[in-house]
Amino acid sequence: xxxxxxxxxxxxxxxxxxxxxxxxxxxxxxxxxxxxxxxxxxxxxxxxxxxxxxxxxxxxxxxxxxxxxxxxxxxxxxxxxxxxxxxxxxxxxxxxxxxxxxxxxxxxxxxxxxxxxxxxxxxxxxxxxxxxxxxxxxxxxxxxxxxxxxxxxxxxxxxxxxxxxxxxxxxxxxxxxxxxxxxxxxxxxxxxxxxxxxxxxxxxxxxxxxxxxxxxxxxxxxxxxxxxxxxxxxxxxxxxxxxxxxxxxxxxxxxxxxxxxxxxxxxxxxxxxxxxxxxxxxxxxxxxxxxxxxxxxxxxxxxxxxxxxxxxxxxxxxxxxxxxxxxxxxxxxxxxxxxxxxxxxxxxxxxxxxxxxxxxxxxxxxxxxxxxxxxxxxxxxxxxxxxxxxxxxxxxxxxxxxxxxxxxxxxxxxxxxxxxxxxxxxxxxxxxxxxxxxxxxxxxxxxxxxxxxxxxxxxxxxxxxxxxxxxxxxxxxxxxxxxxxxxxxxxxxxxxxxxxxxxxxxxxxxxxxxxxxxxxxxxxxxxxxxxxxxxxxxxxxxxxxxxxxxxxxxxxxxxxxxxxxxxxxxxxxxxxxxxxxxxxxxxxxxxxxxxxxxxxxxxxxxxxxxxxxxxxxxxxxxxxxxxxxxxxxxxxxxxxxxxxxxxxxxxxxxxxxxxxxxxxxxxxxxxxxxxxxxxxxxxxxxxxxxxxxxxxxxxxxxxxxxxxxxxxxxxxxxxxxxxxxxxxxxxxxxxxxxxxxxxxxxxxxxxxxxxxxx
Amino acid sequence: xxxxxxxxxxxxxxxxxxxxxxxxxxxxxxxxxxxxxxxxxxxxxxxxxxxxxxxxxxxxxxxxxxxxxxxxxxxxxxxxxxxxxxxxxxxxxxxxxxxxxxxxxxxxxxxxxxxxxxxxxxxxxxxxxxxxxxxxxxxxxxxxxxxxxxxxxxxxxxxxxxxxxxxxxxxxxxxxxxxxxxxxxxxxxxxxxxxxxxxxxxxxxxxx
Numbered sequence: 001x002x003x004x005x006x007x008x009x010x011x012x013x014x015x016x017x018x019x020x021x022x023x024x025x026x027x028x029x030x031x032x033x034x035x036x037x038x039x040x041x042x043x044x045x046x047x048x049x050x051x052x053x054x055x056x057x058x059x060x061x062x063x064x065x066x067x068x069x070x071x072x073x074x075x076x077x078x079x080x081x082x083x084x085x086x087x088x089x090x091x092x093x094x095x096x097x098x099x100x101x102x103x104x105x106x107x108x109x110x111x112x113x114x115x116x117x118x119x120x121x122x123x124x125x126x127x128x129x130x131x132x133x134x135x136x137x138x139x140x141x142x143x144x145x146x147x148x149x150x151x152x153x154x155x156x157x158x159x160x161x162x163x164x165x166x167x168x169x170x171x172x173x174x175x176x177x178x179x180x181x182x183x184x185x186x187x188x189x190x191x192x193x194x195x196x197x198x199x200x201x202x203x204x205x206x207x208x209x210x211x212x213x214x215x216x217x218x219x220x221x222x223x224x225x226x227x228x229x230x231x232x233x234x235x236x237x238x239x240x241x242x243x244x245x246x247x248x249x250x251x252x253x254x255x256x257x258x259x260x261x262x263x264x265x266x267x268x269x270x271x272x273x274x275x276x277x278x279x280x281x282x283x284x285x286x287x288x289x290x291x292x293x294x295x296x297x298x299x300x301x302x303x304x305x306x307x308x309x310x311x312x313x314x315x316x317x318x319x320x321x322x323x324x325x326x327x328x329x330x331x332x333x334x335x336x337x338x339x340x341x342x343x344x345x346x347x348x349x350x351x352x353x354x355x356x357x358x359x360x361x362x363x364x365x366x367x368x369x370x371x372x373x374x375x376x377x378x379x380x381x382x383x384x385x386x387x388x389x390x391x392x393x394x395x396x397x398x399x400x401x402x403x404x405x406x407x408x409x410x411x412x413x414x415x416x417x418x419x420x421x422x423x424x425x426x427x428x429x430x431x432x433x434x435x436x437x438x439x440x441x442x443x444x445x446x447x448x449x450x451x452x453x454x455x456x457x458x459x460x461x462x463x464x465x466x467x468x469x470x471x472x473x474x475x476x477x478x479x480x481x482x483x484x485x486x487x488x489x490x491x492x493x494x495x496x497x498x499x500x501x502x503x504x505x506x507x508x509x510x511x512x513x514x515x516x517x518x519x520x521x522x523x524x525x526x527x528x529x530x531x532x533x534x535x536x537x538x539x540x541x542x543x544x545x546x547x548x549x550x551x552x553x554x555x556x557x558x559x560x561x562x563x564x565x566x567x568x569x570x571x572x573x574x575x576x577x578x579x580x581x582x583x584x585x586x587x588x589x590x591x592x593x594x595x596x597x598x599x600x601x602x603x604x605x606x607x608x609x610x611x612x613x614x615x616x617x618x619x620x621x622x623x624x625x626x627x628x629x630x631x632x633x634x635x636x637x638x639x640x641x642x643x644x645x646x647x648x649x650x651x652x653x654x655x656x657x658x659x660x661x662x663x664x665x666x667x668x669x670x671x672x673x674x675x676x677x678x679x680x681x682x683x684x685x686x687x688x689x690x691x692x693x694x695x696x697x698x699x700x701x702x703x704x705x706x707x708x709x710x711x712x713x714x715x716x717x718x719x720x721x722x723x724x725x726x727x728x729x730x731x732x733x734x735x736x737x738x739x740x741x742x743x744x745x746x747x748x749x750x751x752x753x754x755x756x757x758x
Numbered sequence: 759x760x761x762x763x764x765x766x767x768x769x770x771x772x773x774x775x776x777x778x779x780x781x782x783x784x785x786x787x788x789x790x791x792x793x794x795x796x797x798x799x800x801x802x803x804x805x806x807x808x809x810x811x812x813x814x815x816x817x818x819x820x821x822x823x824x825x826x827x828x829x830x831x832x833x834x835x836x837x838x839x840x841x842x843x844x845x846x847x848x849x850x851x852x853x854x855x856x857x858x859x860x861x862x863x864x865x866x867x868x869x870x871x872x873x874x875x876x877x878x879x880x881x882x883x884x885x886x887x888x889x890x891x892x893x894x895x896x897x898x899x900x901x902x903x904x905x906x907x908x909x910x911x912x913x914x915x916x917x918x919x920x921x922x923x924x925x926x927x928x929x930x931x932x933x934x935x936x937x938x939x940x941x942x943x944x945x946x947x948x949x950x951x952x953x954x955x956x957x958x959x960x961x962x963x964x965x966x
Binding site for chain 2: 054055058061127128132133134135140225226227229230231264265266267269270273277295296297300303304307308311312314315316318319321322323325326328329330331332333334335343346347350351354355357358361362363364366367369370371434436437438439440441442
């Protein structure tokens with residue numbers, strides 16, 4: 001039998017425990033990513049080194065980047081968000097606790113799937129963390145490592161999307177009475193904007209990854225043709241990639257604001273201006289991606305627009321940094337460990353930010369693009385500002401999370417060695433403004449050796465310094481000093497809402513309550529991982545994964561049917577969403593990400609088609625009358641679903657049952673027609689790999705059909721539940737499904753003319 | 759290196775722009791760090807004589823910061839736009855020499871107007887505008903001559919151009935600036951600048 005302690009951690013849905021799982025797991029990934037970085041630095045320490053051959057070097061450099069950005073920085077920030085956002089807003093838990101556990105387990109398994117590549121012939125994904133096309137294609141990266149990397153990233157995107165929906169609904173819908181927007185703590189504000197950016201930035205990445213996987217597994221032509229190719233990947237990737245920088249930075253900056261306020265015994269200076277800056281920066285982050293593409297050949301006026309939008313980003317961040325610093329003014333400044341890390345974070349951000357303005361210049365970019373100057377710049381932001389900020393948060397909240405106290409002196413030593421190591425490591429790279437990124441070796445004639453040597457020395461110091469972190473975090477568990485919280489309580493005059501019970505395990509939100517644990521998130525994530533490992537092991541793994549997934553999904557619905565699992569009650573303060581249900585709000589938020597996903601797929605189609613003059617007329621390929629018939633079927637199902645919602649609202653069980661059944665049948669008719677269409681087209685030689693018209697058609701309509709299939713299954717469940725009298729009072733899920741179905745209809749009304757008529 | 763660079767038109771413009779950014783950047787950093795260090799020192803816990811209160815005066819400060827930053831950025835954008843149009847549009851288009859560059863895993867192929875084709879060594883005449891038309895045969899590469907501060911991505915199916923002019927004879931290095939596979943580090947070419955007469959001799963002869 002599984003030990004209860006183990007079982008608790010495997011089945012928990014408690015936000016604090018999930019938070020701890022996130023923190024511990026992200027630190028594990030930090031260790032892996034850090035080891036890879038050390039390998040890279042050792043190889044570069046001296047010219048013409050043979051420590052790591054290029055084939056391994058490229059894997060190390062690629063996985064280092066991916067792991068640090070996606071599996072360490074962001075998840076560590078979200079560990080704190082999981083733990084402290086509900087506390088800060090007075091919520092009992094996140095809005096959807098099971099979904100939160102699912103996010104965590106998917107995150108863990110996604111990292112393991114991506115890292116599996118290290119252990120297979122050909123190695124892990126190796127085309128850089130940007131996975132540029134067409135190097136990532138089957139022709140130039142034949143090993144399964146790249147496909148596994150893409151699979152891991154797809155799983156991670158699913159995890160991130162669920163988290164975004166969960167946090168947005170939690171923050172909007174679960175605040176306690178006194179937490180109006182104007183009183184919401186600043187860390188929660190930063191998390192809110194982080195998840196909003198995540199919601200919009202990740203779907204384009206998902207679209208790109210689906211296309212990449214299709215290219216590699218089905219032989220489509222998205223990134224291997226000149227019409228799509230490298231530029232299409234660039235647009236999609238950087239639409240995600242630039243906001244991703246803010247996604248990792250903002251949780252750290254939110255924590256830094258709390259820390260600075262706490263250790264100055266002052267409210268944060270100009271909180272409203274900071275929040276406004278946060279909003280502006282979040283918006284701008286979505287309109288600057290072109291600055292990663294200055295020399296790809298996009299036209300001059302576009303480049304100038306992107307220069308302006310990018311430079312503008314320094315305005316909100318300038319306001320933030322100066323407001324943080326001015327918080328110290330007339331305060332009582334105590335340089336405890338968290339404060340040192342917070343001030344370190346700001347200082348390094350100043351350097352990272354100013355050098356970023358250099359990069360924003362379309363002219364200067366020509367010189368520094370692809371060089372170690374850029375490497376130095378973004379590590380000052382991603383490691384300097386973000387990692388130092390998150391370490392500050394770790395020290396700041398450690399006593400609160402564990403109930404234990406660490407040695408402040410050892411913490412300070414950790415800060416000082418890290419700070420020196422960091423600057424030794426990255427500052428010399430600014431002088432390597434001619435050295436290309438990601439080269440595995442260089443000749444001694446270049447004159448780059450001294451800077452690289454110092455950088456490697458710094459990297460070793462920085463790495464060894466992190467042993468102090470481990471020591472500081474582990475030692476209190478061994479020596480267990482009593483009288484914790486002195487680090488926390490001193491000068492606690494400005495702690496507003498964090499007044500919950502001191503020991504998290506006996507908090508009012510305790511895991512021992514019946515109906516708060518479930519093994520399903522772990523099971524479903526495991527099933528997904530097994531499914532994707534089919535890339536390596538073929539059909540048996542696909543089949544096994546599918547069986548686990550189906551079993552898990554059925555169990556999940558059974559839990560729902562018997563109401564075995566209860567989420568937290570809504571908060572009292574939920575302006576302006578008092579009148580709609582939690583599920584409906586969640587669905588609207590999810591739809592926003594879906595719009596971005598389909599928007600990316602449709603934009604890619606338009607991009608490819610406009611670069612491909614000989615595109616065949618749709619009439620020559622498709623049966624337009626049949627398509628029109630199918631469109632009518634789907635629109636009709638939209639009306640019947642609307643009837644179902646009206647009947648649900650009025651409590652008419654029979655009407656609802658009839659309407660739901662009709663919707664399900666119409667959906668099934670749509671799918672049957674769709675499948676027969678595909679069958680005929682494929683028999684006629686129009687396949688996903690027959691050319692770009694086929695690739696784009698099957699991807700877009702396939703993605704849509706996938707949504708219809710999911711919808712039909714859900715409708716089947718609703719019909720079943722209605723028959724058993726399950727919807728007497730509750731109607732939130734029917735309403736939110738109505739929104740989903742309307743969205744699926746609306747997307748078809750866009751796809752149909754685009755693919756069948758013009 | 760920098761004194762030479764100033765004689766190269768593209769590098770000269772680039773370095774002047776860089777210097778403007780550098781001066782303003784260092785200045786900003788010095789001001790911000792001074793404010794930070796002053797406040798940490800003055801309001802440290804042990805300084806009992808420092809005045810303290812907890813009033814939020816955050817009204818004017820952010821507006822001032824935003825205005826100053828906007829003003830500086832306006833200037834930087836102005837200088838950037840001047841530099842970029844110079845670096846983008848080749849002077850003396852008619853007298854320019856057009857050379858095709860095809861990147862591949864892992865090297866460069868240079869094709870001259872007379873059909874002459876050379877591997878990895880780009881030979882050009884001094885004091886002549888050279889326009890490179892860059893593409894790739896396989897994956898994404900990026901063609902750069904660091905001493906000249908010119909660079910353009912080499913992308914399959916697309917053609918990007920850049921121009922440069924070498925004021926005097928010499929040899930310079932050409933590098934690939936985008937990860938292109940295991941040979942990325944070794945994708946190094948040479949730019950050889952000859953005087954016009956020597957170049958004509960070389961160009962007239964069949965081989966390289």
